[in-house]
Amino acid sequence: MTHWRRAFDIGGLSALVLAYPLFDVLSRSPEFFVARNSTTAHVLSLVGIFCLVVPAMLFGVAQAMVRIRTGAGNLVHEAIVTTLVIGMVMTWLNRVDGLAVWPIVLLAAGAGLLFSVGYRRALPVQLFVTALSPAVVVVPVWFLLNGGVRDALIPIADTAVTVEFGEAPPIVFVVLDEFPLNSLLDENHAIDAGRYPNFAAFAQRSYWFRNATTVSSETMWAVPAIVSGIYPFERGSVPSRRYYPNNLFTVLSQQYEMTVFGRFLQLCPASSCAHDRAVPGESVGRLVADSIVVLAHILLPEPLTRSLPTIVGDWVGLARAQARRGANGNAESSRRDAEFERFLTAIEKGKDARLYFLHSLLPHMPFEYVPSGRRYRAPDYQGREVEGKRLFEASDPGFVNAQYQRHLLQVGFVDRLIGGLMERLREQELFDDALIIVTSDHGASYLPGLPRRVLTEQNASDIALVPLFVKLPGQEIGVVSDRNAQTIDILPTIADVLSIKLPFVVDGQSLLEGPGPGRGSKSFVQRSLNRVAVETLGDVSTRSSASVRRKVAIFGTYSDSRLYGVGHSARLLGMMASAMAVTRPSGVSLASNNFQSFDTVVRSGAELPLYATGVLDTQRDEPVQLAIALNDVIVGTAESYRQDGGWGFAAMLADDGLREGPNDVRLFTIDEVEGNTALRPVASSDGQK
Numbered sequence: 229m230t231h232w233r234r235a236f237d238i239g240g241l242s243a244l245v246l247a248y249p250l251f252d253v254l255s256r257s258p259e260f261f262v263a264r265n266s267t268t269a270h271v272l273s274l275v276g277i278f279c280l281v282v283p284a285m286l287f288g289v290a291q292a293m294v295r296i297r298t299g300a301g302n303l304v305h306e307a308i309v310t311t312l313v314i315g316m317v318m319t320w321l322n323r324v325d326g327l328a329v330w331p332i333v334l335l336a337a338g339a340g341l342l343f344s345v346g347y348r349r350a351l352p353v354q355l356f357v358t359a360l361s362p363a364v365v366v367v368p369v370w371f372l373l374n375g376g377v378r379d380a381l382i383p384i385a386d387t388a389v390t391v392e393f394g395e396a397p398p399i400v401f402v403v404l405d406e407f408p409l410n411s412l413l414d415e416n417h418a419i420d421a422g423r424y425p426n427f428a429a430f431a432q433r434s435y436w437f438r439n440a441t442t443v444s445s446e447t448m449w450a451v452p453a454i455v456s457g458i459y460p461f462e463r464g465s466v467p468s469r470r471y472y473p474n475n476l477f478t479v480l481s482q483q484y485e486m487t488v489f490g491r492f493l494q495l496c497p498a499s500s501c502a503h504d505r506a507v508p509g510e511s512v513g514r515l516v517a518d519s520i521v522v523l524a525h526i527l528l529p530e531p532l533t534r535s536l537p538t539i540v541g542d543w544v545g546l547a548r549a550q551a552r553r554g555a556n557g558n559a560e561s562s563r564r565d566a567e568f569e570r571f572l573t574a575i576e577k578g579k580d581a582r583l584y585f586l587h588s589l590l591p592h593m594p595f596e597y598v599p600s601g602r603r604y605r606a607p608d609y610q611g612r613e614v615e616g617k618r619l620f621e622a623s624d625p626g627f628v629n630a631q632y633q634r635h636l637l638q639v640g641f642v643d644r645l646i647g648g649l650m651e652r653l654r655e656q657e658l659f660d661d662a663l664i665i666v667t668s669d670h671g672a673s674y675l676p677g678l679p680r681r682v683l684t685e686q687n688a689s690d691i692a693l694v695p696l697f698v699k700l701p702g703q704e705i706g707v708v709s710d711r712n713a714q715t716i717d718i719l720p721t722i723a724d725v726l727s728i729k730l731p732f733v734v735d736g737q738s739l740l741e742g743p744g745p746g747r748g749s750k751s752f753v754q755r756s757l758n759r760v761a762v763e764t765l766g767d768v769s770t771r772s773s774a775s776v777r778r779k780v781a782i783f784g785t786y787s788d789s790r791l792y793g794v795g796h797s798a799r800l801l802g803m804m805a806s807a808m809a810v811t812r813p814s815g816v817s818l819a820s821n822n823f824q825s826f827d828t829v830v831r832s833g834a835e836l837p838l839y840a841t842g843v844l845d846t847q848r849d850e851p852v853q854l855a856i857a858l859n860d861v862i863v864g865t866a867e868s869y870r871q872d873g874g875w876g877f878a879a880m881l882a883d884d885g886l887r888e889g890p891n892d893v894r895l896f897t898i899d900e901v902e903g904n905t906a907l908r909p910v911a912s913s914d915g916q917k
Contacts, residue, residue: 233354234305235287236361241312242283243363249319249526250278250519251371256757258376258466259448263491264510264518268381273512274519275368283364306344309357314340315527322529329529376757380466389474389731396483396581397701398662399722400653401476403454403490403585404642405447406592406681408671409438409693410775411639414785417776422786423640426647427695430666432706434699437739440713441692441765442670444753445681450669450715451492451587457719457734459751463758467492474732476583476719477501483581487574489567490587506570525611538594538610564590565597568645577656587669590645591638595631599640599788602883604838606634618679625676626851626869629782629794630878632674636783636791637880661701663725667715668694675775683754683763689772692752692765698739700725712747713739792882797853797865797898805857805894805907814897814908816846819874821912826858826891836886840893841878844868844910852877853898855907858885860892 254260261271286308294301317336346353371377412427414420417438421428444450449460452467456475465471469478472495477486481500488501525533571586590597594608609631614622620631646666653659671694672680673687683691696713698721716736723730724738737747750765784790784798793801800808821842829837840856846868856864856879866879896907 231291233358234290235283236364237354237357238287238290238305238308238312239279239283239364240361241309241316241357242286243279243367244360245312245316245319246282246523247275247278247371248363248367250523251275251367253522253526254519255371255374255377258380258757259492260522261377261380262466262468262494264515265493266381266510266515270510270512270515271372271377271381274515275371277512277516278519279364279368306348309347310340310344313343318527318529322526329531332529375464376466379464379470380468389478391479391728391731392482393726393728395726397725398581398658399480399484399583399585400575400649400658400662400664401583401585402646402649402666403451403587404591404666404668404695405587405589406670406672407639407642407668407695408673408690409440409668409695410671410690410772410779411591411636412695413772413776415776415780417773420785423788423791424643426643426650427697430646430650430664430697430699431708433703434664434697435703435707435709435739437696437698437709437711437713439710439769440667440694440696440715440717441750441752441768442668442694442715443751444755445670445683445691446755447491447669449753449755452495454667454669454715454718455495457716457730457736459716459735459762460753460755461760461762463760468494469497474730476722477585479719479723479728479730480583484583485581486583486585487571488583488585489571489574490585490589492587496585502574504567504570506566530611530613533611538608564588565601565603565641565645568648572648572652575652575656575658577658588645591635591642593635595634595638597641598637598838598880598883599644600883601641601644602838603835605835606839606841606878618682620674620676620678620680623676624851624869624871626867626877627871628674628676630866630869632779633783633791633794633880635672635674636779637788640788640791662699663701663722664697664699665718665722666695666697667718668696669715670694675778683752686771687775688765689768689775692768693772709739711739712750714747714750789882792863792880793865794867795865797855800855800862800865800898800905803862805855805860805862805896808905809896809907809909810901812901812908814899814910816844816848816852816897816908816910818895818910818912819843819845821895823893826886826893829886829888829891831886831888836883838881838883838886839878840864840881840895842876842895843871844875844877846875848875851875854879854910855896855898856881857894857896857907858891859887860894861885865898 290301290305290308293304314336317339318332321332321335347357412419412424419428419431442450443453444460448467452472453460455477456472462471475495477496477500480486481497486496486501488496489504493503521536524536568588575584593610595606596603609619612619620628650659653662671691673690675687678684678687681691694715714736717739720730720734720736720738721740724740752763752765754761754763782795789801790798822840825837846852852868854866854868854877855862858881863885864879864881866877868875868877895910897910899906899908
């Protein structure tokens with residue numbers, strides 16, 4: 229086989245196995261480039277690396293071995309081809325529901341070895357591989373001509389219309405991510421002041437539009453709708469000024485200085501906006517590193533990707549997030565709480581005509597914070613599928629509740645951040661005079677059997693209803709409004725406060741136009757890049773009541789500590805386990821657990837072990853009620869759930885129960901013995917407690 233044939237074979241297979249799957253995902257998610265402000269030069273470099281540099285390096289290795297020894301070079305070349313074929317087969321098998329890791333690996337390896345034998349001995353197989361070589365040209369051309377990718381990279385001229393106005397109060401605008409309003413509410417549909425005191429305090433000084441809904445459940449279209457005041461109807465649109473040429477930032481750019489944190493910075497003219505300087509700018513190295521993380525998700529079986537950063541939702545800093553997970557040291561600027569702290573630091577007294585804007589990736593997954601501000605490590609299930617269905621669609625209630633618990637605890641942390649925002653504004657003597665807006669781009673559902681982010685009649689209130697608070701300059705008394713509001717109304721409301729007329733047409737309307745109910749109906753846009761489905765959003769209040777009742781029944785109200793217990797068993801929190809334990813065996817044992825993470829606790833560390841999880845050996849056909857004792861005090865309760873054909877459990881533990889050094893963790897089943905609640909010990913399968 230000639231050198232040219234070998235080069236063509238490696239080039240074609242590399243393009244199909246490595247470049248095409250990666251480019252296919254990125255072409256359907258152009259926000260990958262928009263969110264990170266990639267330029268055409270960056271993307272061309274990415275294409276060149278995956279389509280030219282990588283195959284050239286592989287070919288170079290084989291040729292180097294040929295020069296040393298011809299037979300060794302042939303073996304290396306065949307090994308490269310075999311490895312690429314194994315990668316291709318694994319990509320296909322990953323799409324088959326129900327296959328475990330080892331069957332995928334063994335089937336892919338078997339197919340690769342069979343192909344290797346054919347490639348070595350059969351000329352038709354060799355010719356077939358060579359016939360694939362045009363892919364090294366076809367794949368990059370197809371990718372670069374993709375409409376979404378092209379639109380994400382085309383330079384944007386600053387042609388937006390600006391306005392002049394007299395009053396220019398400071399504006400503080402915070403958009404939180406994936407935050408359902410129902411998470412804040414108590415059984416009376418008021419803000420749960422015991423659990424979320426800072427949101428409740430802010431509502432007492434602002435307008436709270438408790439019937440506000442989003443226009444989309446996807447950040448890529450929900451955030452541009454917020455800042456532009458228009459529905460995201462246009463097919464192929466990406467979050468840039470090419471599709472949203474007139475928006476909050478362009479309107480204010482002539483008179484306001486703007487400090488803008490978060491993603492989709494292309495919506496804001498670079499000449500007018502200062503950004504978060506602690507986050508590194510885009511580079512070819514960072515783009516390639518994050519692309520490798522995306523490719524790993526594509527090529528590897530799902531269980532092997534669980535330690536990787538998720539690629540759902542945010543597209544920036546994936547490799548840095550992995551470095552933080554491994555070394556936990558050099559990427560602190562990418563922490564979401566660190567970003568919020570830098571945002572607060574940027575708010576300064578004496579800069580009246582200034583907009584401070586933050587799109588925070590909180591309380592969005594991954595869940596890693598508790599109300600005290602402490603971080604913990606636990607699985608991130610955003611991309612997890614069960615039986616080929618999206619998260620929660622085929623999940624047991626116990627699993628859904630475990631994730632809901634983590635969400636509500638992270639909302640408690642967001643409440644802490646909102647308290648810090650109000651404190652900072654008061655320190656800088658800006659709170660009274662500022663226009664302050666706090667909202668969310670969309671919600672999320674935690675109902676078993678229903679999708680987390682795709683709107684249905686049953687989960688509409690969880691996904692569509694979002695917090696919306698607007699504090700006017702000089703406002704001292706809060707107002708609860710039941711206006712039929714939407715997030716596209718925020719920009720017209722800002723214009724109303726500033727006494728300006730927007731020089732372009734918007735779909736929203738000011739929320740300050742009289743006391744009436746506002747619009748009669750609202751649209752909700754369920755869409756992908758090129759498919760747009762518009763639905764009329766009806767009255768979601770009834771569904772909201774049912775959702776809030778379910779939340780209160782499981783997690784109670786008014787207390788953070790109550791969040792660590794599930795359902796009726798939460799009454800056991802704080803009790804001494806030894807006083808309730810019986811020696812009668814539970815019939816349940818631990819096949820595996822993570823309790824070793826509690827053996828050496830450093831309370832001053834960056835993370836605390838607050839998440840207890842494991843797999844149970846049990847003959848019971850129903851979920852088991854469980855209690856977790858930390859140093860003999862019950863600090864969490866949970867319910868087991870079906871997991872990978874067996875039973876698993878997960879529970880959050882209150883951080884104030886941890887002590888420095890070793891901690892004793894015990895698991896019990898909660899049972900009734902002679903009419904009294906009793907705890908039966910759950911031993912590990914080897915007999916150790």
